[in-house]
Amino acid sequence: MSNQKRLFLVDAYALIFRGYYAFIKNPRINSKGQDTSAIMGFMNSLLDVIKRERPDHLAVCFDKGGSTDRVEMYGEYKANRDATPEGITTAIPHIYNILKAMHIPIMVKEGYEADDVIGTLSRQAEKEGYKTYMVTPDKDFAQLVTENVFMYRPVFGGGYETWGIPEVKKKFEVEDPMQVIDFLGMMGDSSDNIPGLPGVGEKTAKKFIAQFGSMEGLLANTDQLKGKMKEKVEANGKLGLLSKKLATIMLDVPVEFDAKDFELDHPDVEKVKEIFQELEFRRLTENFLKTFANDSSASTNSTPQESREQKTEQPTPKEKKSAGAGQFSLFGTDPSNDTKADSEYTRKTAETTPHFYQSVSTGLATKLFLKNLMNQASVCFDTETTDINPITAELVGIAFSWEVGKGFYLPFPENKDEAQELIEQLRSFFESETIEKIGQNLKYDIKVLAKYNVEVKGKLFDTMLAHYLINPDMRHNMDVLAETYLNYTPISIETLIGKKGKNQLSMREVPLDKQTEYAVEDADITLQLKEHFQNELGEANTQKLFDDIEVPLLRVLADMELEGINLHKGFLNGLSEELDKDIKALEEKIYKEAGKEFNIASPKQLGVILFEKMKLVDKPKKTKSGQYSTAEDVLSYLAKDHKIIQNILDFRGLSKLKSTYVDALPTQVLEQTGRVHTDYMQTVAATGRLSSNNPNLQNIPIRTERGRQVRKAFIPRNEDYTLLAADYSQIELRIIAALSKEETMISAFKNGEDIHASTASKVFNVPIEEVSREQRSNAKTVNFGIIYGVSAFGLSNQTDLSRTEAKELIDTYYATYPKLRNFIHDQVDFARDNGYVQTVLGRRRYLKDINSRNAVVRGAAERNAVNAPIQGSAADIIKIAMINIHKKLIEGDFKTKMLLQVHDELVFDVYKPELEDIKTLVKTEMENAYQLDVPLDVDLDIGDNWLEAH
DNA sequence: ACATGAACTTA
DNA sequence: GTAAGTTCATGTT
Numbered sequence: 001m002s003n004q005k006r007l008f009l010v011d012a013y014a015l016i017f018r019g020y021y022a023f024i025k026n027p028r029i030n031s032k033g034q035d036t037s038a039i040m041g042f043m044n045s046l047l048d049v050i051k052r053e054r055p056d057h058l059a060v061c062f063d064k065g066g067s068t069d070r071v072e073m074y075g076e077y078k079a080n081r082d083a084t085p086e087g088i089t090t091a092i093p094h095i096y097n098i099l100k101a102m103h104i105p106i107m108v109k110e111g112y113e114a115d116d117v118i119g120t121l122s123r124q125a126e127k128e129g130y131k132t133y134m135v136t137p138d139k140d141f142a143q144l145v146t147e148n149v150f151m152y153r154p155v156f157g158g159g160y161e162t163w164g165i166p167e168v169k170k171k172f173e174v175e176d177p178m179q180v181i182d183f184l185g186m187m188g189d190s191s192d193n194i195p196g197l198p199g200v201g202e203k204t205a206k207k208f209i210a211q212f213g214s215m216e217g218l219l220a221n222t223d224q225l226k227g228k229m230k231e232k233v234e235a236n237g238k239l240g241l242l243s244k245k246l247a248t249i250m251l252d253v254p255v256e257f258d259a260k261d262f263e264l265d266h267p268d269v270e271k272v273k274e275i276f277q278e279l280e281f282r283r284l285t286e287n288f289l290k291t292f293a294n295d296s297s298a299s300t301n302s303t304p305q306e307s308r309e310q311k312t313e314q315p316t317p318k319e320k321k322s323a324g325a326g327q328f329s330l331f332g333t334d335p336s337n338d339t340k341a342d343s344e345y346t347r348k349t350a351e352t353t354p355h356f357y358q359s360v361s362t363g364l365a366t367k368l369f370l371k372n373l374m375n376q377a378s379v380c381f382d383t384e385t386t387d388i389n390p391i392t393a394e395l396v397g398i399a400f401s402w403e404v405g406k407g408f409y410l411p412f413p414e415n416k417d418e419a420q421e422l423i424e425q426l427r428s429f430f431e432s433e434t435i436e437k438i439g440q441n442l443k444y445d446i447k448v449l450a451k452y453n454v455e456v457k458g459k460l461f462d463t464m465l466a467h468y469l470i471n472p473d474m475r476h477n478m479d480v481l482a483e484t485y486l487n488y489t490p491i492s493i494e495t496l497i498g499k500k501g502k503n504q505l506s507m508r509e510v511p512l513d514k515q516t517e518y519a520v521e522d523a524d525i526t527l528q529l530k531e532h533f534q535n536e537l538g539e540a541n542t543q544k545l546f547d548d549i550e551v552p553l554l555r556v557l558a559d560m561e562l563e564g565i566n567l568h569k570g571f572l573n574g575l576s577e578e579l580d581k582d583i584k585a586l587e588e589k590i591y592k593e594a595g596k597e598f599n600i601a602s603p604k605q606l607g608v609i610l611f612e613k614m615k616l617v618d619k620p621k622k623t624k625s626g627q628y629s630t631a632e633d634v635l636s637y638l639a640k641d642h643k644i645i646q647n648i649l650d651f652r653g654l655s656k657l658k659s660t661y662v663d664a665l666p667t668q669v670l671e672q673t674g675r676v677h678t679d680y681m682q683t684v685a686a687t688g689r690l691s692s693n694n695p696n697l698q699n700i701p702i703r704t705e706r707g708r709q710v711r712k713a714f715i716p717r718n719e720d721y722t723l724l725a726a727d728y729s730q731i732e733l734r735i736i737a738a739l740s741k742e743e744t745m746i747s748a749f750k751n752g753e754d755i756h757a758s759t760a761s762k763v764f765n766v767p768i769e770e771v772s773r774e775q776r777s778n779a780k781t782v783n784f785g786i787i788y789g790v791s792a793f794g795l796s797n798q799t800d801l802s803r804t805e806a807k808e809l810i811d812t813y814y815a816t817y818p819k820l821r822n823f824i825h826d827q828v829d830f831a832r833d834n835g836y837v838q839t840v841l842g843r844r845r846y847l848k849d850i851n852s853r854n855a856v857v858r859g860a861a862e863r864n865a866v867n868a869p870i871q872g873s874a875a876d877i878i879k880i881a882m883i884n885i886h887k888k889l890i891e892g893d894f895k896t897k898m899l900l901q902v903h904d905e906l907v908f909d910v911y912k913p914e915l916e917d918i919k920t921l922v923k924t925e926m927e928n929a930y931q932l933d934v935p936l937d938v939d940l941d942i943g944d945n946w947l948e949a950h
Numbered sequence: 951a952c953a954t955g956a957a958c959t960t961a
Numbered sequence: 962g963t964a965a966g967t968t969c970a971t972g973t974t
Contacts, residue, residue, distance in 0.1 A: 630957085631957070661959085696959085698959095700960075702959095871961090903960080
């Protein structure tokens with residue numbers, strides 16, 4: 001049996017899909033904007049199988065043109081499948097090329113699915129004495145399992161399981177794997193759109209199989225069933241038999257198993273390397289070389305020259321050098337000694353990497369360490385604390401590293417005074433202007449240290465910010481970065497302190513040796529990442545953006561967050577009670593109108609009430625998940641005809657207001673400071689904007705009278721202070737006017753005209769003083785539409801214009817502002833040519849879908865190409881203003897503090913005696929942050945709360 | 951306990 | 962039509 005030859009048949013699409021979705025949260029995009037997730041995922045699986053099992057025969061099977069037979073039987077077959085994602089269709093040609101270069105045969109047959117091809121080949125191989133392993137996660141294959149045919153299933157979390165007859169029997173509760181067909185036929189398969197018997201799911205199907213053995217057996221004995229189930233089965237006998245047929249994998253596909261052809265041969269290494277290089281697979285290349293490394297000793301064709309020769313010949317699988325099957329066993333080794341540990345992925349960890357991490361506790365060691373530390377030019381550090389909130393966190397330790405693979409950890413005593421003593425010894429390091437400090441998310445560490453009265457001075461390098469500029473669309477947490485760029489899996493925080501929730505430990509409770517390994521590893525990795533990103537910043541031309549904007553801004557944000565803002569809790573409590581009364585009253589009305597009590601906040605229940613019970617509409621709109629849509633725009637449409645609808649909309653608005661703002665905000669006041677401290681995210685928004693959370697202070701209501709009351713709760717520090725809000729007027733329109741050099745629009749801004757009225761006057765060809773409200777409003781909508789990348793469709797949705805009217809309006813608009821249209825086209829062209837667009841400061845956004853064949857996907861990318869430079873440039877400009885204002889406030893020793901940023905607005909807590917100076921300072925810095933051909937204009941407002949200051 | 955979708959808030 | 966975050970209900974682990 002051990003000598004029996006083994007054939008592996010790979011179900012290509014199943015593994016490709018699996019690989020693609022494994023990366024769906026964090027798609028692999030290379031510098032050319034290609035989504036390589038699917039290729040990467042598939043190749044990982046393929047190499048994994050080869051490495052683990054060292055098959056002597058292998059082929060990869062694809063579907064082609066779907067199953068004509070099955071579609072003929074049942075028109076709906078696979079009809080409700082979503083279109084194959086673009087990331088997959090574009091991957092297929094690459095995968096074909098790689099397989100060809102690897103000399104692995106590709107099996108496809110027009111009009112058949114991979115299942116059928118694999119089934120047929122497995123039967124032929126069985127006759128020739130092979131053991132066949134079908135590499136697929138798809139359960140349908142279980143029907144093919146015999147004594148010599150197995151499923152080889154990848155399992156989540158890595159590894160594989162082999163399903164033979166016993167496993168299939170157990171899983172499906174059948175006597176014979178063939179009964180899997182009956183099982184699938186009965187319960188159906190929603191992904192293939194096999195109907196199955198109505199009302200029969202997994203449980204019932206298993207019961208039927210046990211009782212009747214097969215679909216035919218069931219249909220012949222329906223007298224033994226009862227009730228509804230009996231009726232249903234009897235009525236759907238035909239559907240059941242059809243379903244069984246659809247679920248049956250064919251064994252007579254016109255393909256042939258050719259043992260010689262299927263032998264796993266040596267790949268054309270150079271060719272594969274070339275393709276991988278093109279796709280920018282670094283780790284995979286190593287993995288590939290490693291996989292095929294240990295067979296080369298005996299083989300002659302592994303030298304570069306040889307391989308190149310082979311390439312210039314015919315690199316098709318057919319062109320094999322004849323090598324006796326047994327003698328030329330590629331891998332030579334017995335698969336059984338290929339241990340699990342060996343194949344457990346190639347990513348490095350602390351365990352597999354030499355390192356020297358040391359904790360420093362004694363006084364003498366600390367002295368030596370400090371001396372050494374102060375001699376460095378550049379040091380990476382990372383603080384470990386008791387809390388994720390830096391304001392309440394206490395230091396548990398600090399890790400330092402300045403040499404790859406080495407580092408030190410200083411544990412901090414729990415006693416506050418002793419901790420302060422230790423930090424005092426580090427003060428000269430942190431406050432040194434000459435030593436560069438490296439870290440991942442330095443804003444956190446800086447805030448922690450600020451609580452110990454230590455300021456971090458000198459040049460900074462934040463790896464998270466660096467990567468945000470290099471690839472803003474990815475995520476930037478350290479684990480992802482380490483895995484992507486260093487092929488290294490760091491120790492997870494969970495292995496130290498446990499899963500979050502009930503019994504999570506504090507870092508303080510972790511044994512010192514574990515703390516040391518974890519903390520110094522973080523510093524070590526961050527140091528390595530810095531070396532990596534340093535060059536990439538230059539390549540992406542974003543070095544200046546990094547040094548002059550993002551890094552300085554980090555200190556500004558740290559100060560704003562530490563400062564927090566004063567909140568009038570009592571006022572919100574009063575508001576909450578009012579809202580509560582009104583919400584209850586609305587509830588009463590709604591229940592009465594509906595004739596039933598239900599959860600109004602549940603879209604599902606609400607949909608049933610409105611569209612099934614009350615039947616307000618003939619054909620209700622559905623969401624993609626099949627529920628009735630009760631979205632705002634759908635309901636608004638009905639509001640004038642049905643009183644209940646307006647009440648529901650009001651209910652929703654008030655509930656949101658109460659739960660998200662009025663009730664939530666007071667709970668976010670930090671005990672220690674009595675203020676609300678938001679956290680600005682500097683690396684989240686793809687355009688370069690900031691985002692705010694815990695709580696989000698960038699979406700405090702303002703549009704409705706009721707909502708804007710919440711702003712009254714944001715108040716100055718005390719009576720000596722007042723709030724100042726400074727906001728850019730029309731900054732995005734000014735930017736697009738300046739960038740497009742559209743003179744008409746530029747001069748309107750220069751003359752201080754009302755830009756929407758001015759646009760209306762030109763588009764509708766009336767004198768500016770005769771522009772009607774409606775005309776101005778439509779012009780305003782188009783102006784905004786331009787910023788978002790207009791379509792006639794979108795515009796007509798926003799206004800009461802029809803699609804054609806909207807189209808006409810856009811055409812006239814472009815005729816009025818021809819350079820604006822050119823600008824838009826230029827942005828899209830630039831994106832097509834370069835794969836990215838950029839802001840005034842060179843901040844890039846990569847647009848992988850800009851050349852997509854799918855018009856919807858491409859359209860979205862085109863709108864991004866227009867919007868990102870505008871939204872992003874506005875973000876750049878306010879960031880410059882913030883940095884400059886922050887600097888001036890410190891230099892001038894002002895008591896006034898900058899508190900909030902809301903995209904185009906800054907809010908200050910102004911010390912009253914400084915008011916006039918601050919007004920001038922803020923307006924000047926904001927208006928002169930960046931020189932455009934259009935003047936920037938800033939409105940200032942002052943008040944005793946945020947609403948008055950507007 | 952955790953993830954997702956719908957709905958609602960902002961610039 | 963762009964960019965975000967929070968809450969609630971619901972379904973899965």
